Amino acid sequence: DVKVTQSSRYLVKRTGEKVFLECVQDMDHENMFWYRQDPGLGLRLIYFSYDVKMKEKGDIPEGYSVSREKKERFSLILESASTNQTSMYLCASSLGAVPTYEQYFGPGTRLTVT
Amino acid sequence: AQKITQTQPGMFVQEKEAVTLDCTYDTSDPSYGLFWYKQPSSGEMIFLIYQGSYDQQNATEGRYSLNFQKARKSANLVISASQLGDSAMYFCAMNWAGNNRKLIWGLGTSLAVNP
Numbered sequence: 376d377v378k379v380t381q382s383s384r385y386l387v388k389r390t391g392e393k394v395f396l397e398c399v400q401d402m403d404h405e406n407m408f409w410y411r412q413d414p415g416l417g418l419r420l421i422y423f424s425y426d427v428k429m430k431e432k433g434d435i436p437e438g439y440s441v442s443r444e445k446k447e448r449f450s451l452i453l454e455s456a457s458t459n460q461t462s463m464y465l466c467a468s469s470l471g472a473v474p475t476y477e478q479y480f481g482p483g484t485r486l487t488v489t
Numbered sequence: 490a491q492k493i494t495q496t497q498p499g500m501f502v503q504e505k506e507a508v509t510l511d512c513t514y515d516t517s518d519p520s521y522g523l524f525w526y527k528q529p530s531s532g533e534m535i536f537l538i539y540q541g542s543y544d545q546q547n548a549t550e551g552r553y554s555l556n557f558q559k560a561r562k563s564a565n566l567v568i569s570a571s572q573l574g575d576s577a578m579y580f581c582a583m584n585w586a587g588n589n590r591k592l593i594w595g596l597g598t599s600l601a602v603n604p
Contacts, residue, residue, distance in 0.1 A: 406590050408591070415596070416596070417580070417594050417595065417596040417597060418580070418594045420591060423590070423591060425590055433591075463532065465532075465534060467534070469590070475522055475539060475541060477524060477536040477539060478524075478534075478536070478592060479536070480526075480533055480534035480535075481533070482531070482532060482533045483532040483533060485532070
């Protein structure tokens with residue numbers, strides 16, 4: 376079974392702090408994704424990566440950066456957290472470029488910025 | 490531009506009955522894939538079922554089936570014999586040949602199964 380893990384289920388940070396969200400997958404997937412989920416707005420893609428050190432902006436990259444130094448790990452960085460980044464963050468991975476490959480999700484991190 | 494629409498914000502169904510969750514899509518690419526995911530209150534997204542645009546038959550996975558009507562651009566999820574554990578948010582998503590690594594998502598439908 377594919378397993379995607381995220382470093383924290385719940386996180387509380389202060390405005391202006393640098394925040395790291397970590398995601399690890401154990402199935403050698405090429406693609407990894409970071410989404411945020413807000414009520415009424417659905418899932419919005421922040422960044423995705425299709426290979427080590429490769430990244431591509433999603434729909435809402437502003438205020439975020441990412442890092443993928445190893446194939447299994449994809450980190451989301453909030454350079455200076457703000458209250459409007461309070462949200463549920465979901466990490467996902469998928470096998471490759473074939474369109475039939477579904478995305479597998481981690482349990483999510485609920486981030487609160489105060 | 491590609492788009493996914495789920496028009497039912499919330500649905501109710503009695504336990505053991507069938508329910509249909511609507512999803513319509515828009516794309517000009519002839520090659521695309523449609524996915525349904527379930528998100529229980531715990532938050533984790535769970536993949537349910539996949540339908541490819543060239544698949545001749547509607548996809549089925551246990552109690553889940555996909556009513557794929559290509560001409561109408563709809564890909565409705567049918568859950569048969571609803572169970573209390575089916576209460577969750579359900580999301581429809583799509584990729585296409587020109588964008589086959591990423592998914593675009595509908596806003597979801599909240600399903601409540603009543604005992």
